[in-house]
Structures are given as C-alpha cells and as structure tokens.
Amino acid sequence: MIRVREVEAKPGHKLALRFSDGTHGVADMTGLLDETPFAPLRDAGAFGEVFVEHGAVEWPCGVGVASETLYALAHGLARPRTLDDARANEREVSLRELRKLAGATQLEVSAAMGMDQGQLSRFERQDDSLVSTLRRYVEALGGELEITAVVGGKRIPLRRAG
Numbered sequence: 001m002i003r004v005r006e007v008e009a010k011p012g013h014k015l016a017l018r019f020s021d022g023t024h025g026v027a028d029m030t031g032l033l034d035e036t037p038f039a040p041l042r043d044a045g046a047f048g049e050v051f052v053e054h055g056a057v058e059w060p061c062g063v064g065v066a067s068e069t070l071y072a073l074a075h076g077l078a079r080p081r082t083l084d085d086a087r088a089n090e091r092e093v094s095l096r097e098l099r100k101l102a103g104a105t106q107l108e109v110s111a112a113m114g115m116d117q118g119q120l121s122r123f124e125r126q127d128d129s130l131v132s133t134l135r136r137y138v139e140a141l142g143g144e145l146e147i148t149a150v151v152g153g154k155r156i157p158l159r160r161a162g
Contacts, residue, residue, distance in 0.1 A: 002090050003055025004067045009048040017074050025074030088127050095124040102141040112140035
C-alpha cells in the first residue's frame, strides 16, 4: 500500500502531501472536520501540528488519517471504503500519472492501443490487468515494460517467454 512520506499543513485546513509512489497533492480536510473524531482539528493551531508516523498522518491529540483516505482526497478520487477500493485508487493514479508524465492524453494512448477512450479509462482504473495489455499501454507511451521479481531479497528480471 502507498504511504505518506511528507506532510505540511496549509491554510484552510489543507494538507500538502507527498506519497511513496512519487505522486503528490493537496488534501482538503474541511469535509472531515464535521466528523466527531476530527473535531479537535478544527483549531488551526492543533491542525498545524501534523506529522507522519509509519506512513500515516497523525496529530499529537491522537487523531490520525489513513494514507488511503489522504491519497484519494489528494488525487480527486472516491474515498475508499474497502481494501479493494484503495487498491483501485492506487492503480488509477499510478497509470494515470504514468500517462501524464509521458505527456500523453487518454485519446492519444487509446488510439495507439486500438481501443476507444472509455475502454482506456476503465483499464486505468481496473484492479487487475493482463501483462500483455499493460505492455501495450507502456509501449503506447513510448516506453518498455520491465518486470522484476524480488525473492529472498534478490531482484530477478523476468523475461518474455518465447
């Protein structure tokens, strides 16, 4: 799971965040402040005491927010209710961010892959994909897919069969 690496309190009960997958964003926490557990954070001074603890965001008053929730808020995704939701959010941002880093639009990539934009959007969000489809996606971005297994602390590049 993706963890928070850095956090900084911003005015208006916002958090600037950097995540372990290299993405970053700003999470607006005002929507959470109406929930009872977050009431102590309505005070701007208390809110400003935020810190990262084991990949999650915490405050000295004992309030904490899971990294999955912050990831969704910072990336404009639905707040996850289940582990599958959180994984789907990570996958969506991961592929979407990869496409953005490559400077490509969904329309360009979908055309290069021979699918329509809706199919590509669903692919970027789905929880599991065929390696062949993922390879086509990366190639459409001008890249090459490499898969590495880590076994017993050793990194072993996997090669295509054939």
